Amino acid sequence: xxxxxxxxxGGTKIQFAAVDPxxxxxxxxxxxxxxxxxxxxxxxxxxxxxxxIIAALQTAESYVGIGIGSAGQIDFQAGTVVFAGDTLxxxxxxxxxxxxxxxxxxPVYVDNDVNVIAVAEKVYGAGQDYASFVCLALGTGxxxxxxxxxxxxxxxxxxxxxxGHVSVDFNGPxxxxxxxxxxxxxxxxxxxxxxxxxxxxxxRGKASWEPQSRDIIQAWQRGDPLxxxxxxxxxxxxGTAVAGFIHSFNPEAVILGGGMSETGLLFFEALDNEVQxxxxxxxxxxxxxxxxxxxxxAGVIGAAAQVWHYRGNR
Amino acid sequence: xxxxxxxxxGGTKIQFAAVDPxxxxxxxxxxxxxxxxxxxxxxxxxxxxxxxIIAALQTAESYVGIGIGSAGQIDFQAGTVVFAGDTLxxxxxxxxxxxxxxxxxxPVYVDNDVNVIAVAEKVYGAGQDYASFVCLALGTGxxxxxxxxxxxxxxxxxxxxxxGHVSVDFNGPxxxxxxxxxxxxxxxxxxxxxxxxxxxxxxRGKASWEPQSRDIIQAWQRGDPLxxxxxxxxxxxxGTAVAGFIHSFNPEAVILGGGMSETGLLFFEALDNEVQxxxxxxxxxxxxxxxxxxxxxAGVIGAAAQVWHYRGNR
Numbered sequence: 001x002x003x004x005x006x007x008x009x010g011g012t013k014i015q016f017a018a019v020d021p022x023x024x025x026x027x028x029x030x031x032x033x034x035x036x037x038x039x040x041x042x043x044x045x046x047x048x049x050x051x052x053i054i055a056a057l058q059t060a061e062s063y064v065g066i067g068i069g070s071a072g073q074i075d076f077q078a079g080t081v082v083f084a085g086d087t088l089x090x091x092x093x094x095x096x097x098x099x100x101x102x103x104x105x106x107p108v109y110v111d112n113d114v115n116v117i118a119v120a121e122k123v124y125g126a127g128q129d130y131a132s133f134v135c136l137a138l139g140t141g142x143x144x145x146x147x148x149x150x151x152x153x154x155x156x157x158x159x160x161x162x163x164g165h166v167s168v169d170f171n172g173p174x175x176x177x178x179x180x181x182x183x184x185x186x187x188x189x190x191x192x193x194x195x196x197x198x199x200x201x202x203x204r205g206k207a208s209w210e211p212q213s214r215d216i217i218q219a220w221q222r223g224d225p226l227x228x229x230x231x232x233x234x235x236x237x238x239g240t241a242v243a244g245f246i247h248s249f250n251p252e253a254v255i256l257g258g259g260m261s262e263t264g265l266l267f268f269e270a271l272d273n274e275v276q277x278x279x280x281x282x283x284x285x286x287x288x289x290x291x292x293x294x295x296x297x298a299g300v301i302g303a304a305a306q307v308w309h310y311r312g313n314r
Numbered sequence: 315x316x317x318x319x320x321x322x323x324g325g326t327k328i329q330f331a332a333v334d335p336x337x338x339x340x341x342x343x344x345x346x347x348x349x350x351x352x353x354x355x356x357x358x359x360x361x362x363x364x365x366x367i368i369a370a371l372q373t374a375e376s377y378v379g380i381g382i383g384s385a386g387q388i389d390f391q392a393g394t395v396v397f398a399g400d401t402l403x404x405x406x407x408x409x410x411x412x413x414x415x416x417x418x419x420x421p422v423y424v425d426n427d428v429n430v431i432a433v434a435e436k437v438y439g440a441g442q443d444y445a446s447f448v449c450l451a452l453g454t455g456x457x458x459x460x461x462x463x464x465x466x467x468x469x470x471x472x473x474x475x476x477x478g479h480v481s482v483d484f485n486g487p488x489x490x491x492x493x494x495x496x497x498x499x500x501x502x503x504x505x506x507x508x509x510x511x512x513x514x515x516x517x518r519g520k521a522s523w524e525p526q527s528r529d530i531i532q533a534w535q536r537g538d539p540l541x542x543x544x545x546x547x548x549x550x551x552x553g554t555a556v557a558g559f560i561h562s563f564n565p566e567a568v569i570l571g572g573g574m575s576e577t578g579l580l581f582f583e584a585l586d587n588e589v590q591x592x593x594x595x596x597x598x599x600x601x602x603x604x605x606x607x608x609x610x611x612a613g614v615i616g617a618a619a620q621v622w623h624y625r626g627n628r
Contacts, residue, residue: 168482169485177593
């Protein structure tokens with residue numbers, strides 16, 4: 001049996017697995033990133049983890065390539081890190097592809113963590129039937145990926161798809177990226193918490209919830225009116241952004257993943273209604289809002305899926 | 315000498331010309347659209363205008379194909395009109411490509427009017443050196459086009475690039491498209507006039523200008539403070555939208571065309587400053603804000619340029 005080795009590099013952990021052409025995982029392995037030890041230590045952990053997976057392969061099993069997803073902005077062609085912030089200090093400039101190829105002598109593909117999730121959805125998930133779709137990863141922050149004609153839109157250096165830093169309020173609060181009113185300030189976990197704190201302050205603290213996204217969403221789901229005020233803003237802001245993505249890309253689907261999207265059907269349905277209202281009729285009919293299909297292992301599965309996707313197998 | 319015949323179909327006029335591979339125009343011809351006469355009359359005018367250009371060609375001149383740009387949403391593959399609003403009543407559903415191919419027996423390419431302007435900029439203009447760029451046409455409304463890897467991003471049915479209907483204020487006024495706070499409501503000719511009327515009303519009408527975009531921009535250029543209030547909003551809103559486009563597509567260039575962008579250097583420089591402030595450093599460095607290069611005939615030149623572009627000559 002042939003496998004691809006997938007690696008998902010995040011700020012707190014690095015996940016490894018052998019993944020078969022059908023997206024089944026084998027020999028899962030996980031190590032803490034310990035990013036504070038610096039980029040060279042992280043690179044050593046990366047190589048050691050791949051060694052670990054190779055050692056676990058049985059006689060009848062072989063691997064054909066290595067796919068890597070990493071936090072940060074990645075130059076896919078070069079396989080290098082264009083920019084990584086505080087999540088992975090010193091990781092900017094790391095030549096991931098050449099380091100790993102030199103060591104293992106197999107094809108290596110490197111992309112950013114949201115692009116590989118889009119590959120997972122394209123190859124195994126909600127994007128299988130679509131040539132053009134947008135992926136939104138709603139977590140602590142908001143990441144995005146754009147697929148057109150079955151291929152990722154990359155732009156000048158692979159930075160395309162920073163959809164969390166599209167503004168929905170030009171008079172809104174300043175974002176770390178430089179822009180004002182970015183959708184990440186409203187509809188990410190930290191954004192919802194921020195709106196929660198503002199609403200609490202205005203209500204003089206008489207709420208049944210803590211200003212944390214999960215708390216607020218749960219309170220909203222049981223009908224708490226103050227949490228409803230927060231979530232009304234979240235859904236209007238996110239619906240506005242998604243309508244803008246639909247007008248920009250005319251996608252066949254918008255796929256929603258990440259922790260925020262797993263909070264239940266109420267959120268998904270409320271958002272779907274809002275997007276319907278805010279999108280022009282022709283575009284709306286052509287586009288479906290879908291939950292991500294590939295679950296918690298989407299990062300490592302998508303990383304490996306690059307090997308099958310770019311070889312042309314899937 | 316070989317020529318492509320270009321046709322630019324707008325709500326008020328249809329422009330025709332023979333265009334050589336270098337983008338030089340020959341035998342220009344213009345007729346009023348008289349869209350109220352209905353789609354079949356417009357189609358007859360289209361064919362008659364092409365006849366007119368063919369008849370004008372000299373013995374040593376031949377044409378190799380016909381390129382058409384039309385207002386409305388166009389399915390490029392099918393060469394049909396997916397949606398045309400009040401600009402061209404009844405034009406929705408028109409099978410432009412098959413009608414024209416049947417009559418002239420030459421290759422025919424049909425796309426929307428802003429996509430063909432992007433082709434003009436790609437083949438002859440400011441986009442020549444770039445594989446990925448965004449075009450914004452700032453006129454009465456705002457149109458857009460997205461180029462990635464040298465090709466237009468089309469989406470599900472060719473509707474991609476409706477960048478005028480990306481919101482910059484989720485609490486803003488309702489737009490005809492269904493969304494709220496679309497950038498077209500702030501930075502188009504009609505948007506600037508709208509903000510002008512609001513500002514006039516708040517100031518009890520004591521202004522030296524009429525609430526029309528050209529008037530407001532001229533007053534701003536000579537230092538009128540009330541016009542400055544209007545233009546401050548316009549530039550902040552448009553800068554926010556452009557920053558969002560840069561974060562979404564990571565383009566090498568954003569190309570600004572249309573009547574609004576021809577109002578002078580002050581507008582362009584103010585917008586450039588605003589975009590700089592609102593864009594993340596890595597993306598900003600990779601991207602240049604450029605004025606459109608191809609002038610008033612960009613529509614007909616771009617329409618014809620499709621013939622050279624898709625044949626692979628340019």
